[in-house]
Amino acid sequence: MHRQGIASVLINRRMLVALVMGFSCGLPLLLTLSVLQAWMKESGVDLTTIGLMSLVGLPYTLKFFWSPLFDRYALPILGRRRGWLLASQLSLMAALVWLGYSNPTAQPEWLALAALAVTFFSASQDIVVDAYRREDLSDRELGLGSSLYINGYRVGMLLASGGGLILADHMPFSMVYLIMALCLLPGLITTILTPEPHVPSFPVTLRDAVVDPLVEYFSRTNAVWILAFILMYKIGDTMAAAMSTPFYLDIGFSKTQIGAVVKLFGFWATIAGTIIGGIAMIKLGILRSLWIFGVLQALSTAGFALLATVGPSLAALSAVIAFENLSAGMGTSAYAAYMASITDKRFTATQYALLTSLMGIPRVLASAPTGYLATQLGWFNFFIFCTLIALPGLLLLGRIDTHPQCG
CATH class of the missing domain: 1.20.1250.20 (MFS general substrate transporter like domains)
Known part of the structure; x- marks a missing residue:
């Protein structure tokens, strides 16, 4: 009984998964905000247009409308949670590469569409990760697991915004977005290796x-x-x-x-x-x-x-x-x-x-x-x-x- 103390809660697979998934969810957010704003400003886009680009974040506010689909339906691979998670992560990586190879001045409409794809698949990943975390962690572990998720999220945001802006001083933005897409690989590998949580009932x-x-x-x-x-x-x-x-x-x-x-x-x-x-x-x-x-x-x-x-x-x-x-x-x-x-x-x-x-x-x-x-x-x-x-x-x-x- 005593052996299952703080150490058993701190050091286990579920905590590591919560941390890595938090990182994967936090990384895409600022790539369509501060990093994209810096790219557009440097390319000569006016402030009004930069402000309007914030609208590509609408999927983050509307995710409630399609979140029940992830509860109701399952893909034929990896289970109900991990199947949707793998699909959203692969799509998100592809969307980030697409965004990086867009042109803010020559093809602004394709840039906006690529950014919208990034936010949609990022919001979808958030929905599934939240559901997975609640089902994977026991009641005793939920507080610590949620804390690790938030810290991982912030590390992802830090890498994308701080690291992305610093990298942009030394290389094209297309390479920055390619590197950020590759940084999602740990989350994708975790999705494949971690087990599907057992849920006795679902909608x-x-x-x-x-x-x-x-x-x-x-x-x-x-x-x-x-x-x-x-x-x-x-x-x-x-x-x-x-x-x-x-x-x-x-x-x-x-x-x-x-x-x-x-x-x-x-x-x-x-x-x-x-x-x-x-x-x-x-x-x-x-x-x-x-x-x-x-x-x-x-x-x-x-x-x-x-x-x-x-x-x-x-x-x-x-x-x-x-x-x-x-x-x-x-x-x-x-x-x-x-x-x-x-x-x-x-x-x-x-x-x-x-x-x-x-x-x-x-x-x-x-x-x-x-x-x-x-x-x-x-x-x-x-x-x-x-x-x-x-x-x-x-x-x-x-x-x-x-x-x-x-x-």
């Missing part, structure tokens, strides 16, 4: 997979306010982040400086913020944490306005990034804890897919006009606007219950 109709979870959720008295809060809580820093890479380049920072300070240094600041947020919530609770971290998020967005007046100072950039990523990590930890707390245990996968889909809407729709706003307002006023638009999300905290009773 036999689409109604079981879709309708019942929705009926349960919308029977709650605060359902609409919760959805509004999820949409608005991080909208300010999301809009600011959408234009961050063009902003850094525009005021005089090099791609290597952006990769080193914003991505590499910022990565560790985010990790620290997540840990601090998790510890703080033990004493503060979820509601008070959402208030405090939300205010810090808004203030950190205002730091970009200050940077716009200071100019290309590495010291100022480091200070702004440290504060912004710390507060973002804290806010994200409270945000994730809140969404987990409102999920009915009977429909965890489906309801969480719905909530995470809604969480991604501001990243896509609210980010689309940011290029136009930055052009019209100027960088200083744009970031002040992003600071102020965070206020409605904070006000909605007064209308939601952080501990609703789930069936």
Whole structure:
């Protein structure tokens, strides 16, 4: 009994799979955001078009609509989870190569289509990995496994954004995207080698997979306010982040400086913020944490306005990034804890897919006009606007219950 202690939970196949799958899910995200923005900016594409390219991220917000298909149907190879996972990973690698060999100026429509293919297959991979992780891990292992998944996800984002931007200073973007596609091989190999999880029962109709979870959720008295809060809580820093890479380049920072300070240094600041947020919530609770971290998020967005007046100072950039990523990590930890707390245990996968889909809407729709706003307002006023638009999300905290009773 004693031998099955912490070590047996830390060191096993399931934890390694969670880590590797997190890496595979995190890597594609910023290849259609910051790295693609830098490529388009360097190619002479205008800010309005760069902002509109955020729309290719729509599959991340709409994944709830096809996620029940992965529960209801199975491919003829590798089992219900691994079959879909292998198909989505192979398709994602091909889409990344396609994107890398597109031309931002000569064929922008093919570039947009390739980027859309990347986000669709990436979102599909996310759906299946989430389902696999929940079925593969025991209840005792779920917390640690989810933490390792998140850390792997962040490492993937770091490699794609920080590493991708640094590589782009020394080689064509086509080679950068080819290398990133090859970096998905560990996840693909893991899919082939890891066993299919045993599930005693699964949905036999689409109604079981879709309708019942929705009926349960919308029977709650605060359902609409919760959805509004999820949409608005991080909208300010999301809009600011959408234009961050063009902003850094525009005021005089090099791609290597952006990769080193914003991505590499910022990565560790985010990790620290997540840990601090998790510890703080033990004493503060979820509601008070959402208030405090939300205010810090808004203030950190205002730091970009200050940077716009200071100019290309590495010291100022480091200070702004440290504060912004710390507060973002804290806010994200409270945000994730809140969404987990409102999920009915009977429909965890489906309801969480719905909530995470809604969480991604501001990243896509609210980010689309940011290029136009930055052009019209100027960088200083744009970031002040992003600071102020965070206020409605904070006000909605007064209308939601952080501990609703789930069936």
